[in-house]
Amino acid sequence: MPAWLPRFVRPRLLKEQGIVGMNARNARYIAAWNARRFYPRVDDKLQTKQLALDAGLAVPELYGVVRTHRQIRDVRTQLPTYTDGFVIKPAHGAAGDGILVIEGWRGDRPRRAGGRAMELSELDDHMSNILSGMYSLGGRPDVAMIEQRVRFSSIFDSVSYRGVPDIRTVVYRGYPVMAMMRLPTQDSDGKANLHQGAVGTGIDLGSGRTIGGVRYNKPCREHPDSEQSIVGLQIPGWEQLMELAAGCYELSQMGYLGVDVVIDADRGPLILELNARPGLAIQIANGEGLDHRITAVEAHMVARETEMPAERARWAAEVFARPENTQPDEPEAPATATNPA
Structure with a gap:
């Protein structure tokens, strides 16, 4: 106390x-x-973002949405084009769980906040875990959102x-x-x-x-x-x-x-x-x-x-x-x- x-x-x-x-x-x-x-x-971050966009309110740019395991490989091939990094997060997550921040790239490997480089297969695993509901409220199946990485002041x-x-x-x-x-x-x-x-x-x-x-x-x-x-x-x-x-x-x-x-x-x-x-x-x-x-x-x-x-x-x-x-x-x-x- x-x-x-x-x-x-x-x-x-x-x-x-x-x-x-x-x-x-x-x-x-x-x-x-x-x-x-x-x-x-x-509670649905994807719905929140769409409503905000429709209302003309400013939100981080949405790069993509992964809804099925079959989409993971296709989406992953697009990630290197986001040279300033990106964020992967669950649409129904809570308390910040499941949010993965990539600050940039070290060669062909994504670099996490803090500097540690990851394998591309780790991104696949993370998106797969999101889809399976590992981070969602109640463990329900979820979707993965890929967003702009905010560069804070x-x-x-x-x-x-x-x-x-x-x-x-x-x-x-x-x-x-x-x-x-x-x-x-x-x-x-x-x-x-x-x-x-x-x-x-x-x-x-x-x-x-x-x-x-x-x-x-x-x-x-x-x-x-x-x-x-x-x-x-x-x-x-x-x-x-x-x-x-x-x-x-x-x-x-x-x-x-x-x-x-x-x-x-x-x-x-x-x-x-x-x-x-x-x-x-x-x-x-x-x-x-x-x-x-x-x-x-x-x-x-x-x-x-x-x-x-x-x-x-x-x-x-x-x-x-x-x-x-x-x-x-x-x-x-x-x-x-x-x-x-």
Whole structure:
């Protein structure tokens, strides 16, 4: 248990700080606003990408899709044409499992993130494992997607271990309400997954600057591997990112949504995937509970007719901006509980 976390937290304190627990999230937000018929729009990454393309939202380029074992050999012969690398991932994977990042080539052999060269037969095996359902939810047969490798902005070089950092934004009924950047570490094996040891750093919605963060549920201010500060980093293309996140409401038809975006050095913010069940550690990273912000959105919507994504993003950036004198200091970690009602 973290040193700053008391062994018992009074429910009144949780309510005062606006902390949303898992029961409240599941009942008041996910069950109330996320209709089951729309889950395939976010659980199937291939469907998510097609919907985003149809809506004109920016996503990493899709190079190909492998649906059968017979297609593996044909697709593999095309891979050397992607000289800047590529990514192979399952359409129904979770927690980053099954994602293989190829950074380039060493002669006729693909080179993984970290520099290790692979045999082409290893790519065949990996795609075959994806098709068999090794990485999919419930072990169901899956399809393999081959995508553009994102070349992330160099501003994150000193605070990311090998992998690509991403930005998770929680969107409530079309309005961005909270965001954090997830930074890969050695413990997380280069994946931007908090459960595996990545760092989550809160972001001021008004400025797009990081404000300190959390790792293993403990507040932190530095990246554990590089010991570089994670406070005060400016996210490139922040206004565009906020508008992208807001636009995913129409795309998904879900009222409580996690939008994961990566920053490509050339193309700017790109939608990576959507999540119908975004976790709650984002509250610790931001030092603030979600409930007060969600209440503000509901009050705003009472007096408003339908707003476009850009309008919703601007409103959220203005209303949820942190005061100037609190930037870029690390927020105090809020009181929290594992599963408050």
